[in-house]
Amino acid sequence: MSHPNAKHRPASRESSPREQGANPWEASAAETTVKVGLNAAIVGVDEDKPLVMTVRYDETVSNAEAGREDQGIPGLPFGPFEPHRHRTLDSGLRQWVAEQTDLQLGYAEQLYTFGDRGREFEFGGGPRIISVGYLALTNRVSDDPAPLASWEDWYRYFPWEDWRDTEPPVLAEVIRPALIRWAERAEMGPERDHKRERAALCFGSDGIAWDEEKVLDRYELLYEAGLVYEAARDRGPRPDTPERPLGLPMRFDHRRILATAMSRLRGKLKYRPVVFELMPPTFTLFELQRVVEAISGVRLHKQNFRRFVEKSGLVETTGDISTQTGGRPAARYRFRREVLLERLSAGVRFSATISKR
Amino acid sequence: MSHPNAKHRPASRESSPREQGANPWEASAAETTVKVGLNAAIVGVDEDKPLVMTVRYDETVSNAEAGREDQGIPGLPFGPFEPHRHRTLDSGLRQWVAEQTDLQLGYAEQLYTFGDRGREFEFGGGPRIISVGYLALTNRVSDDPAPLASWEDWYRYFPWEDWRDTEPPVLAEVIRPALIRWAERAEMGPERDHKRERAALCFGSDGIAWDEEKVLDRYELLYEAGLVYEAARDRGPRPDTPERPLGLPMRFDHRRILATAMSRLRGKLKYRPVVFELMPPTFTLFELQRVVEAISGVRLHKQNFRRFVEKSGLVETTGDISTQTGGRPAARYRFRREVLLERLSAGVRFSATISKR
């Protein structure tokens, strides 16, 4: 049985063990040498559009490491960790981002380290590549980025993740039917049941609610079922590859890293005051709500949202009012940066409501 | 101002940038080559003792990479990732653990990837080493481990983390006074205030409650203040190095990885059903509570704990009763593994109470 929190896999001996008590570092250098890629999912919000920074390359990339079919497909800012040039992983990431996007990162946190990137790096014979993914947040979305860099609406890559107005039609029209076929291709019995259940858990259905935090699980399921471009790219055409693959693709495993970032951010929003990294210095409560909704992809109950935010102690009014709201003017607030040092630091709690606020 | 959730650091140009649009992988191999260490914090519980698997080495380790002063000091099971031998990071970890401890890992999750290990690896001139830390959970604590491996009470490494009976005396006797001196060594003004506040936040004090999840923050503060062995080992003696350093040391950065594991596990306990990985197939509710208390280091309210667990749907009774409890016999339960597939999956919620149950 699979485990949603972690992998249960018997430790098969892939080659012969060493003798007890040896120093594991004594293995020869050639066997232990790898390259480490640093990848940034940089997130911002413009009005009600969640944005991710992408980079395209002007040269034609031809070596095996760069992915054979990825020319022209944009990706996240990234570059190799260079031990002699970078003091830490973190600072290496910041340098690459600055060079490629002209953005000076503020908030950045490590997401995950991926060791298996499908198969695209297994030929070419060069050293194995490992990706360290980061999530970065910024409010500088109107600065001009470098020529090859640009902000993109993240729902272009994940159209099934935006439930703010309605359930995305692609779910009923494409995804759920394709996942049913995917399950049917397994032989009848526990495996088929398990696949069906997994699909229902990830994408919701009769009785199972949509969980906006499961972005990564959903992407990985679509990849496994061969419904995203990257699956065919990495493993050859699949039985059910649709004519119009789901969402826009990215280079390498960058869409997976973005999915990881979205999951983490949607989760963290609820228990840490991270939204404010995405806000301008002052804002109205409704602007704050729109940003939370943009990130989480669901609508919130307005009065309860303000009740929560006001009670939390995370913000204070500036005294100004904003009259550009289209209705009664709204009070402007600022984030109380001091609370980052207080024990109370809660995040922005919310629970989804059925459209309409 | 520091940020408790992530690092805010300006991206200083540590060396000259490349031209726009270049393929970052084209940097020469020598500049981008590193070694990756896989490290496992394997956790189990015996009665009410939280255990971590440690390994000692019988040979004298002499090369710079292994840490100059670490001979004889035990550490976590670890070994380098070997691309030709290991299919994934995960499977590499499992192999090393099997070889060094004779344990077949079940649940394992990645914790964090550390790129800067203090300074102990900066000389020697070999390739830079990066550590990927994992948290693993097991209930096989009574199996005999390999000769050089052994289970140790994790509070031997973190004596200030066990609040089950009383506030650990070392806090009032050693830690808090030393941290006050550490803050005083900063010049008067915002920096000193900030240090004082950070100490109070980490270790609690007037009005600020103990937060059992901040294990890593506390360890890092003690390291910075020079109060743990590893600080003197990595950076030379500090002004305030105590005669009796705090807790037992570990090799390399292994105590930091263990602290990360403890933080993650204490947090995750509350929202994912991970405790059950530490339990035998059947157990009484009080046995379950003792394990949660062992891990979290705080006492829980017994009636409320059972109310929560029963309501959660995570367990079902087996029909058996356990008569070895010292009092009225207790019903035995088993974990309903099915719930790992259900949407409801909550963790084990609790909040600390002031000793006494």
Next chain:
DNA sequence: CCCATATATGCTCAAGTTGAGCATAAAACC
């Protein structure tokens, strides 16, 4: 100027959750 329409903001209410403790049950030990 008045009205329709927007958004902002205050307030209530029922249902559920949480923290704490009282009370009783059923073993073991003497």
Next chain:
DNA sequence: GGTTTTATGCTCAACTTGAGCATATATGGG
């Protein structure tokens, strides 16, 4: 049989959450 120990049932007040009603104050059109 009484004491001790743990198990388990139950209550109660305080607080939180989800939902919606009502009022306030802008804007724009006639």
